[in-house]
Amino acid sequence: MRELSYAEAKVEALYEMMQADERVTLIGNFFLGLSPKRTLLARLREQFPSRIFDLPISEAGFCGLATGAAMAGLRPIVDVQTASFIFQAFPQVANEAANACYMSGGQVHAPVIFHILHGVRGGGASQHSHSPQAMLWNAPGLEIVLPSSPRDVKGLLKAAAARDNPVVFVDHAKLFEVKGPVPEKDEIIPFGQADIKRPGRDVTLVATSLMVQRALKASEELAGKGIDVEVVDPRTLVPLDKKSILDSVAKTGRLVIADECHRSCGVAAELAAMVAEEGFVYLKAPIKRVATLDVPIPFSRPLEAFVEVTEEKIVEAVLALMR
Amino acid sequence: MVPDVSREKILVLFRTMLTIRRFEEALIKLTKSGVSVGHFHVYIGQECTGAPTLSLYEPGDTVVSTHRNHGHLLARGADPGRLMAEILGRATGYNKGKGGTLHVTVRELGFLSSSGIVGESLPLATGAAFAAKQKKTGCVSFCFFGDGALEEGVSYESMNLAALWSLPVIYLCENNSEEALATSAGEYPGSTIAIPELTTLAKTFNIPAVAVDGADVGEVYRAVREAVGRARAGQGPSFIEAKTVRSPVTRFLWPDLVAGEMNLEWAWSRETIPHAYKEWHESQDGLLRFTRELLQACLMTPDTLLQMDRDVRAEMEKAVEYAQESPYPDPQSALDDVFV
Numbered sequence: 001m002r003e004l005s006y007a008e009a010k011v012e013a014l015y016e017m018m019q020a021d022e023r024v025t026l027i028g029n030f031f032l033g034l035s036p037k038r039t040l041l042a043r044l045r046e047q048f049p050s051r052i053f054d055l056p057i058s059e060a061g062f063c064g065l066a067t068g069a070a071m072a073g074l075r076p077i078v079d080v081q082t083a084s085f086i087f088q089a090f091p092q093v094a095n096e097a098a099n100a101c102y103m104s105g106g107q108v109h110a111p112v113i114f115h116i117l118h119g120v121r122g123g124g125a126s127q128h129s130h131s132p133q134a135m136l137w138n139a140p141g142l143e144i145v146l147p148s149s150p151r152d153v154k155g156l157l158k159a160a161a162a163r164d165n166p167v168v169f170v171d172h173a174k175l176f177e178v179k180g181p182v183p184e185k186d187e188i189i190p191f192g193q194a195d196i197k198r199p200g201r202d203v204t205l206v207a208t209s210l211m212v213q214r215a216l217k218a219s220e221e222l223a224g225k226g227i228d229v230e231v232v233d234p235r236t237l238v239p240l241d242k243k244s245i246l247d248s249v250a251k252t253g254r255l256v257i258a259d260e261c262h263r264s265c266g267v268a269a270e271l272a273a274m275v276a277e278e279g280f281v282y283l284k285a286p287i288k289r290v291a292t293l294d295v296p297i298p299f300s301r302p303l304e305a306f307v308e309v310t311e312e313k314i315v316e317a318v319l320a321l322m323r
Numbered sequence: 324m325v326p327d328v329s330r331e332k333i334l335v336l337f338r339t340m341l342t343i344r345r346f347e348e349a350l351i352k353l354t355k356s357g358v359s360v361g362h363f364h365v366y367i368g369q370e371c372t373g374a375p376t377l378s379l380y381e382p383g384d385t386v387v388s389t390h391r392n393h394g395h396l397l398a399r400g401a402d403p404g405r406l407m408a409e410i411l412g413r414a415t416g417y418n419k420g421k422g423g424t425l426h427v428t429v430r431e432l433g434f435l436s437s438s439g440i441v442g443e444s445l446p447l448a449t450g451a452a453f454a455a456k457q458k459k460t461g462c463v464s465f466c467f468f469g470d471g472a473l474e475e476g477v478s479y480e481s482m483n484l485a486a487l488w489s490l491p492v493i494y495l496c497e498n499n500s501e502e503a504l505a506t507s508a509g510e511y512p513g514s515t516i517a518i519p520e521l522t523t524l525a526k527t528f529n530i531p532a533v534a535v536d537g538a539d540v541g542e543v544y545r546a547v548r549e550a551v552g553r554a555r556a557g558q559g560p561s562f563i564e565a566k567t568v569r570s571p572v573t574r575f576l577w578p579d580l581v582a583g584e585m586n587l588e589w590a591w592s593r594e595t596i597p598h599a600y601k602e603w604h605e606s607q608d609g610l611l612r613f614t615r616e617l618l619q620a621c622l623m624t625p626d627t628l629l630q631m632d633r634d635v636r637a638e639m640e641k642a643v644e645y646a647q648e649s650p651y652p653d654p655q656s657a658l659d660d661v662f663v
Contacts, residue, residue, distance in 0.1 A: 057471045058475060084440070125425055126426065127439040127440055128439060293658065298421040298657050299412055299422055299425075300652055303656065306654035306655070307657050
């Protein structure tokens with residue numbers, strides 16, 4: 001299979017989506033942030049100039065506009081850019097898009113995709129490093145996707161295009177350079193289907209987004225110490241593939257969760273609660289969370305490293321569980 | 324135009340502006356040498372706005388700034404060494420390394436916030452003005468923001484409140500989008516607002532509003548002095564749009580000294596101005612314009628100017644040295660300061 005960078009796979013998906021469906025409209029176009037790879041987007045601009053829009057700095061305005069346009073028949077993909085900026089549009093995302101279908105008794109659909117770049121990107125400090133997926137998970141009505149590989153970003157974006165619900169597409173700028181196999185043929189990765197990124201017997205390591213990459217590296221190191229880790233990537237939080245997670249825990253009897261949200265009420269907290277409720281009988285040891293410490297993200301590098309989820313912290317958590 | 328204040332004050336003003344320029348040039352050189360400070364924004368080309376504005380600061384007044392805060396901090400009297408230390412994430416920085424370039428804050432200088440979120444300075448500064456009014460301090464709130472902030476709805480909500488409640492706030496819109504190109508041209512985008520004259524926005528709320536040449540120290544000073552006078556007299560908010568032409572240094576996604584460091588001699592021997600961005604240095608750089616005005620008014624000579632420049636550069640070298648020699652914070656300190 002051919003190899004693509006994550007950024008290339010993502011742009012390829014956007015291109016194919018725009019080609020396949022003229023309702024797909026790009027509201028904003030910084031899908032690769034400030035990465036040098038952003039020049040890849042020029043191809044979209046050239047091909048679809050009338051369906052790509054530059055935006056004023058008006059998150060509330062353009063997220064609301066996209067939601068309304070989706071209700072009225074377009075399929076907008078909104079680039080909110082840095083995930084922290086979605087706070088500027090919370091009324092539109094959490095109170096309008098998320099509720100539209102339910103409070104209309106199923107009459108109104110808002111198939112809008114909100115694209116955000118989450119997490120610690122390095123030197124972003126407290127206002128540009130958020131991982132708001134757990135907060136968004138608390139707004140029923142939003143589907144939440146977190147790709148972690150070139151193949152997944154392409155397949156999940158294409159799946160998102162076919163959903164009739166609002167989708168938050170949670171991406172990470174530190175993934176753009178990751179290379180991996182991507183099939184030539186059109187592949188749609190269905191929502192609600194976790195992926196076993198690495199099979200193993202001893203411990204289940206559930207990880208999301210960039211943390212999947214760190215979990216895989218940690219697993220290699222742990223393999224050297226004789227510990228066989230199974231890495232499970234849920235890929236979508238809503239809908240959540242509980243079965244794959246529980247099946248893995250049934251096999252290994254141990255669970256570590258690595259996720260970049262803050263520890264309290266984060267993604268790891270919800271996954272831990274789910275397994276504690278539904279898979280308690282499989283557990284040979286307490287569940288462990290490796291999550292961002294409960295402080296705003298600091299600027300200085302040693303402070304940032306202290307609070308973020310690292311490969312070393314994942315290794316340490318697994319070792320502690322195996323002792 | 325030279326402001327109508329004492330020679331002493333004018334020289335302080337000039338030195339402040341020169342300090343801002345040399346500080347940020349030093350910062351850009353550091354980043355080019357491989358020092359990483361995250362994505363940062365510089366004030367070069369806008370010194371003529373922040374420096375005269377904050378020369379009207381009185382004890383008890385407050386300042387709220389944005390991601391483009393270095394110039395405001397230096398104009399408010401922040402120590403260049405501690406400012407640089409914060410930008411480099413050191414323990415001796417004003418925020419103990421927690422804020423970095425985007426969020427430098429100096430409470431003891433009345434500097435309440437540098438928000439990295441576009442538009443947020445307006446509600447915060449409006450709140451500071453509300454506090455001043457409630458407490459009857461007679462103090463004013465200086466609110467800095469760029470033209471892009473007027474794309475955010477919260478800006479209008481804030482101006483409405485300030486007008487309704489007659490709050491002592493000076494909205495200083497630093498419009499640096501003149502001649503800015505778009506992202507499609509590979510440059511940092513300018514603002515995109517359908518209304519051609521930004522002052523009409525404030526006038527809609529009955530807020531006195533004026534547009535000035537942001538590269539003209541005297542013009543900025545006069546407009547801000549009037550606004551501050553109204554605010555201190557209980558006559559409510561004012562809006563000033565200071566227009567500047569985007570400096571070559573800030574045209575791209577990452578600040579870069581595309582025409583090299585500014586040379587003060589460009590002020591009096593125009594033939595030495597490099598070809599690249601010649602027009603900007605000839606007529607649009609407020610600092611060079613002010614330099615020419617000081618020479619014309621016989622307030623300075625080329626020699627005294629160059630001497631001051633050497634002093635300022637030496638001070639900036641010391642600031643960089645102080646910052647680079649400062650220790651990084653103890654990693655454990657990441658857990659402090661979440662709450663008081």
